[in-house]
Amino acid sequence: MAQMTMIQAITDAMRIELKNDENVLIFGEDVGKNGGVFRATEGLQKEFGEDRVFDTPLAESGIGGLSIGLALQGYRPVPEIQFFGFVYEVMDAISGQMARLRYRSGGVYHAPITIRSPFGGGVKTPELHADSLEGLMAQQPGLKVIIPSTPYDAKGLLISAIRDNDPVIFLEHMKLYRSFRDEVPEEEYTVEIGKADVKREGKDITIITYGAMVHSSLKAAEELEKEDIQAEVIDLRTVSPIDVDTIIESVNKTGRAIVVQEAQKQAGIAASVVAEINDRAILSLEAPVLRVTAPDTVFPFSAAEDVWLPDYKDIMEKAKQVINF
Amino acid sequence: MGTKTLTQIEEEFETFQILNEEGEIVNEDAMPDLSDEDLQELMTRMVYTRIWDQRAISLNRQGRLGFYAPVAGQEASALGSQYALDKEDFILPGYRDVPQIVYHGLPLYQAFLFSRGHFQGNQIPEGVNVISPQIIIGAQITQAAGVALGLKKRGKKNIAITYTGDGGASQGDFYEGLNFAGAYNAPAVFVVQNNRFAISVPVEKQSAAKTIAQKAVAAGIHGVQVDGMDVLAVYAATQQARERAVNEEGPTLIETLTYRYGPHTMAGDDPTRYRTEEMDNEWEKKDPLVRFRKYLESKDLWSEEKENEVVDQAKEDIKAAIKKADEAPKQKVTDLIENMYEELPKNLQEQMEEYKEKESK
Numbered sequence: 001m002a003q004m005t006m007i008q009a010i011t012d013a014m015r016i017e018l019k020n021d022e023n024v025l026i027f028g029e030d031v032g033k034n035g036g037v038f039r040a041t042e043g044l045q046k047e048f049g050e051d052r053v054f055d056t057p058l059a060e061s062g063i064g065g066l067s068i069g070l071a072l073q074g075y076r077p078v079p080e081i082q083f084f085g086f087v088y089e090v091m092d093a094i095s096g097q098m099a100r101l102r103y104r105s106g107g108v109y110h111a112p113i114t115i116r117s118p119f120g121g122g123v124k125t126p127e128l129h130a131d132s133l134e135g136l137m138a139q140q141p142g143l144k145v146i147i148p149s150t151p152y153d154a155k156g157l158l159i160s161a162i163r164d165n166d167p168v169i170f171l172e173h174m175k176l177y178r179s180f181r182d183e184v185p186e187e188e189y190t191v192e193i194g195k196a197d198v199k200r201e202g203k204d205i206t207i208i209t210y211g212a213m214v215h216s217s218l219k220a221a222e223e224l225e226k227e228d229i230q231a232e233v234i235d236l237r238t239v240s241p242i243d244v245d246t247i248i249e250s251v252n253k254t255g256r257a258i259v260v261q262e263a264q265k266q267a268g269i270a271a272s273v274v275a276e277i278n279d280r281a282i283l284s285l286e287a288p289v290l291r292v293t294a295p296d297t298v299f300p301f302s303a304a305e306d307v308w309l310p311d312y313k314d315i316m317e318k319a320k321q322v323i324n325f
Numbered sequence: 326m327g328t329k330t331l332t333q334i335e336e337e338f339e340t341f342q343i344l345n346e347e348g349e350i351v352n353e354d355a356m357p358d359l360s361d362e363d364l365q366e367l368m369t370r371m372v373y374t375r376i377w378d379q380r381a382i383s384l385n386r387q388g389r390l391g392f393y394a395p396v397a398g399q400e401a402s403a404l405g406s407q408y409a410l411d412k413e414d415f416i417l418p419g420y421r422d423v424p425q426i427v428y429h430g431l432p433l434y435q436a437f438l439f440s441r442g443h444f445q446g447n448q449i450p451e452g453v454n455v456i457s458p459q460i461i462i463g464a465q466i467t468q469a470a471g472v473a474l475g476l477k478k479r480g481k482k483n484i485a486i487t488y489t490g491d492g493g494a495s496q497g498d499f500y501e502g503l504n505f506a507g508a509y510n511a512p513a514v515f516v517v518q519n520n521r522f523a524i525s526v527p528v529e530k531q532s533a534a535k536t537i538a539q540k541a542v543a544a545g546i547h548g549v550q551v552d553g554m555d556v557l558a559v560y561a562a563t564q565q566a567r568e569r570a571v572n573e574e575g576p577t578l579i580e581t582l583t584y585r586y587g588p589h590t591m592a593g594d595d596p597t598r599y600r601t602e603e604m605d606n607e608w609e610k611k612d613p614l615v616r617f618r619k620y621l622e623s624k625d626l627w628s629e630e631k632e633n634e635v636v637d638q639a640k641e642d643i644k645a646a647i648k649k650a651d652e653a654p655k656q657k658v659t660d661l662i663e664n665m666y667e668e669l670p671k672n673l674q675e676q677m678e679e680y681k682e683k684e685s686k
């Protein structure tokens with residue numbers, strides 16, 4: 001089995017799907033000759049030609065509209081939004097158009113579009129590059145929203161996303177792109193959309209998280225173990241729809257939970273998870289479900305990132321608060 | 326210095342006309358190659374649509390139609406451009422562009438269901454190359470660039486054509502759509518029906534540009550301004566744009582100068598707040614039906630009798646279409662849930678059960 005970084009796994013997934021299905025098209029700003037600003041599409045234009053992998057003018061809304069038009073002609077577009085902070089420019093195409101196409105046409109048309117986009121704090125980008133905006137996307141019916149935390153999941157989920165017949169927002173945490181390698185099969189495989197992964201089993205508390213915070217949560221769980229606290233860590237992998245069954249099964253076992261996200265506290269995924277636990281497992285709970293999040297400010301300028309982002313110590317502290325309730 | 330002044334650019338966009346207000350051919354060289362039957366068919370469609378528009382307004386007032394954007398005044402612009410299309414060309418309409426998609430194959434009763442907010446109105450039958458009317462101004466323009474690029478990639482000799490109004494030409498998506506189509510040399514035709522008002526805001530307040538057609542220049546695509554009350558000119562301009570597009574000679578922006586006689590929509594807009602009677606009268610003199618009727622009568626191709634036949638046919642069809650629309654099943658929440666995803670996620674599966682239960686009561 002090969003050792004791959006997340007970025008390599010993502011490129012590999014696209015290469016496999018470009019080979020598998022001639023309707024797959026990859027495009028975006030700088031994705032052609034340049035191979036993308038993070039090299040996610042490195043070599044793909046050379047291998048598959050400009051007809052399949054191509055640059056677009058610098059206009060996100062145009063990229064969104066182009067994707068919908070190509071989908072109407074039977075293509076399976078995989079556009080890249082260069083950084084997810086630019087998504088505001090393409091909100092209508094995503095929420096107003098592609099997410100509603102199946103409904104609007106009574107099932108006659110659909111939008112098998114996978115929007116890939118880097119996001120995530122900790123790499124000191126300029127403003128509006130790193131924001132965690134998955135909550136905005138998750139509020140939109142008609143979309144699926146995926147955030148992988150490992151190279152293995154990234155490849156399997158991206159292949160699933162490209163094959164999915166509904167629009168998928170595929171968010172790639174920049175800090176995870178090259179931070180570690182993983183065993184990734186060279187052949188094709190899929191990871192099911194909407195299925196969480198129990199990364200670590202434990203009996204005392206459930207930590208529900210996703211994205212880069214999976215790694216902070218695992219570190220917190222290791223540290224908690226030294227204090228004799230057995231934490232179970234669940235990686236949602238898909239934040240819309242949420243795998244409620246896996247969460248509830250775990251919470252019924254541990255009786256305690258915290259939800260960890262890099263995004264701000266207001267609204268968002270963590271709040272949704274807390275509400276699902278309340279709806280479905282309140283009688284199993286020994287303590288309130290608390291959240292570890294960033295504060296309710298906009299994503300800060302880079303010099304303030306380190307103090308703004310939640311870290312494993314915040315997770316440990318919150319876990320202990322719930323344990324000691 | 327090779328500097329071109331704005332005035333020089335604007336002067337290049339003269340209004341293209343073939344048939345003047347008196348019904349006389351003023352540009353014989355540009356006369357499109359249309360048979361007598363084609364000419365009669367164009368008139369038939371305009372008369373039919375005028376009657377349909379009147380009936381739609383009346384049905385709306387009776388509370389029997391719902392959302393409706395009147396089209397009277399814009400028949401030449403809407404129908405002349407559609408007539409130049411091939412059946413395999415793809416139309417991306419705005420909400421005032423329902424006649425075009427009906428003449429492209431959408432059954433009339435579905436147009437009424439669209440007005441009534443019933444999703445079956447948008448279930449485009451197979452082989453009809455249109456999408457339902459867009460509500461967000463301009464969103465269809467970038468999509469048209471995508472459809473056009475798709476057609477090109479598939480090697481089809483067809484175009485994507487999209488419609489918007491003068492207000493739509495102010496949207497960012499308008500510029501992005503033109504620019505994308507130009508950059509990819511995609512077979513797209515963009516029609517701006519400049520009816521002079523975006524609801525109430527006059528076109529002079531939309532832009533400093535003297536014409537909308539000149540906006541093509543910045544995108545590096547063809548641009549033409551057409552007398553939108555002249556069905557022959559609109560047809561000819563669209564036909565030429567279509568030819569260029571399929572021959573990979575570039576997309577075209579067509580500005581049609583037209584006027585809507587009615588309100589913006591039937592949802593309470595009062596045009597007397599922003600238009601004068603003089604202006605209405607001045608435009609009614611340019612009426613597309615009046616001048617084309619004069620022309621056809623002069624060629625002995627039209628008569629009162631013929632017109633009455635069309636009027637009767639329109640009334641009959643509308644009656645039948647409304648009856649058919651009335652038969653559409655009442656909408657249920659479960660229908661909506663059904664169409665959110667190919668496979669329902671758990672939350673919607675649960676809600677599906679919940680609503681099935683409610684609906685069975």
